[in-house]
Amino acid sequence: MRGGEVVRASQEPGVAMSNAASRARPDIGGPQDLFNSVKNTIGLPTIVRGENIYIFDDQGNRYLDAISGAMTAQLGQGNRRVLDAMHDQGMRHSFSYVRTTRHLPNLQLTEKIARLAGPGLERVHLSSGGSEAVEMGVKFLRQYAFATGQRRRTKVLSLMPSYHGGTLGTIGWTGDEDSAAVWGEMAHFSTKIPAPLSYRPPGGGTSRDGALYAAARIEQSIQELGPENVLAFIVEPVGGQSTGANVADPVFFTELRRICDRHGVFVVFDEVMSACRTGSFLAAHEINDCKPDIVVTAKGLGAGYTPMGAVLAPAKMVDQLAELTGFNLSHTYGANPISCAGACAVLDETIERDLFGNAARMGSYIRQRLEALKARSPVIGDVRGKGLLMAVEYVRKRDTKEPFSAEVFASDRIRQIGLRHGVMLYSRRQNQGRYGEWSLIAPPLIITESQADELVDALEKSVAEFTDEMTRAGVLQ
Numbered sequence: 313m314r315g316g317e318v319v320r321a322s323q324e325p326g327v328a329m330s331n332a333a334s335r336a337r338p339d340i341g342g343p344q345d346l347f348n349s350v351k352n353t354i355g356l357p358t359i360v361r362g363e364n365i366y367i368f369d370d371q372g373n374r375y376l377d378a379i380s381g382a383m384t385a386q387l388g389q390g391n392r393r394v395l396d397a398m399h400d401q402g403m404r405h406s407f408s409y410v411r412t413t414r415h416l417p418n419l420q421l422t423e424k425i426a427r428l429a430g431p432g433l434e435r436v437h438l439s440s441g442g443s444e445a446v447e448m449g450v451k452f453l454r455q456y457a458f459a460t461g462q463r464r465r466t467k468v469l470s471l472m473p474s475y476h477g478g479t480l481g482t483i484g485w486t487g488d489e490d491s492a493a494v495w496g497e498m499a500h501f502s503t504k505i506p507a508p509l510s511y512r513p514p515g516g517g518t519s520r521d522g523a524l525y526a527a528a529r530i531e532q533s534i535q536e537l538g539p540e541n542v543l544a545f546i547v548e549p550v551g552g553q554s555t556g557a558n559v560a561d562p563v564f565f566t567e568l569r570r571i572c573d574r575h576g577v578f579v580v581f582d583e584v585m586s587a588c589r590t591g592s593f594l595a596a597h598e599i600n601d602c603k604p605d606i607v608v609t610a611k612g613l614g615a616g617y618t619p620m621g622a623v624l625a626p627a628k629m630v631d632q633l634a635e636l637t638g639f640n641l642s643h644t645y646g647a648n649p650i651s652c653a654g655a656c657a658v659l660d661e662t663i664e665r666d667l668f669g670n671a672a673r674m675g676s677y678i679r680q681r682l683e684a685l686k687a688r689s690p691v692i693g694d695v696r697g698k699g700l701l702m703a704v705e706y707v708r709k710r711d712t713k714e715p716f717s718a719e720v721f722a723s724d725r726i727r728q729i730g731l732r733h734g735v736m737l738y739s740r741r742q743n744q745g746r747y748g749e750w751s752l753i754a755p756p757l758i759i760t761e762s763q764a765d766e767l768v769d770a771l772e773k774s775v776a777e778f779t780d781e782m783t784r785a786g787v788l789q
């Protein structure tokens with residue numbers, strides 16, 4: 313059964329309801345669709361079943377999930393061990409509050425995470441997702457600075473473009489000019505540094521030149537703001553959707569650490585997306601010369617089975633703060649027992665099946681095939697990333713790196729064509745395409761070599777069809 317072929321009318325119970333919902337507003341969709349872009353939402357497949365790395369819609373079409381839902385479903389669909397662990401935990405003890413009780417799943421999960429994170433990140437605060445973890449991490453640093461007499465340190469620096477979440481706090485640290493226009497009056501927008509993009513280096517030149525340029529801008533900004541006012545620099549060690557899996561030249565991180573040390577500024581690694589995907593538990597483990605002060609993560613911890621996020625911090629800082637004022641923030645669902653039990657099972661599965669190793673092996677296999685595809689395709693300008701967090705960037709002209717126009721919206725057109733070829737992709741073109749556009753390639757960590765071939769073959773067909781379409785329309789010569 314392949315995408316685009318209507319094989320059977322599904323009998324699944326949820327389908328009747330979703331069909332009824334869309335019949336209610338055939339022009340714009342059902343109630344939940346109204347919270348998304350109408351243009352994007354209508355026509356999205358209604359998923360009724362998942363198996364391994366595939367999802368199935370109510371028309372009987374099968375899609376290989378090339379983006380793990382949202383770079384999240386690391387174990388694919390329907391993992392019995394995770395689901396059983398959550399069920400068993402729920403039957404034993406479903407909820408108590410983290411401020412009034414301790415419970416075993418919280419202790420077990422935080423121990424597992426701390427062991428994987430290694431020395432310097434011994435304490436773990438759990439949250440219910442990425443934005444919450446990013447905010448908690450920065451608030452922890454702020455409270456630490458306040459308690460240790462550095463009361464003026466409030467400013468957080470970050471990169472343009474970047475993504476750190478969708479709450480008002482994290483929107484302010486996110487590097488997105490479009491969102492700044494909407495939320496500028498409400499969110500506290502931080503100073504942004506040009507991201508050290510490897511394909512489009514700021515300031516021109518090589519990727520290393522761009523990294524050095526960005527580093528120099530960090531130092532300049534800290535000096536302009538006054539070092540005594542700067543709390544932290546937050547950065548994705550491997551980029552996500554906002555940069556298309558950008559991997560900065562290593563000199564960027566060497567310089568970042570040196571500059572932040574000189575001015576007493578904390579370095580925060582936002583590993584909400586990159587953790588577990590790049591061949592190690594943390595991408596931080598693969599970066600020399602820049603040990604982050606704290607790390608935040610989420611997505612893959614719950615692997616799509618349950619919301620889960622974490623702030624990882626040094627025992628030294630957490631213990632010192634505990635002596636002074638304590639860390640006085642929490643959310644109701646933080647460290648809830650069912651989610652903790654699920655996340656413990658996710659990590660056990662990941663380790664026992666060597667899925668970090670598989671991410672490295674399959675990452676380099678897919679990378680090789682994508683490079684070969686790039687050599688054959690006139691519209692692929694760049695292939696980049698690390699492990700199973702990769703991207704393919706589309707351009708109208710490879711020699712000048714000129715992107716396609718907004719009307720073409722190449723990455724979304726390729727996503728749509730991909731559905732017909734049985735592959736689920738995700739498109740992003742932001743800031744008027746200033747930084748380009750791409751498809752992230754981030755399948756579940758359980759992907760096999762034959763499934764990797766299927767993924768790249770489907771992408772190749774989709775890109776070829778798009779190229780023909782653009783040639784016929786005169787967009788490509």
Ligand SMILES: Cc1ncc(COP(=O)(O)O)c(C=O)c1O
Binds near residue numbers: 444476548553610
């Ligand atoms: C790097 C990064 N930080 C933060 C977030 C926000 O996470 P969430 O959507 O779970 O709030 C994301 C989500 O994509 C992300 O990629």
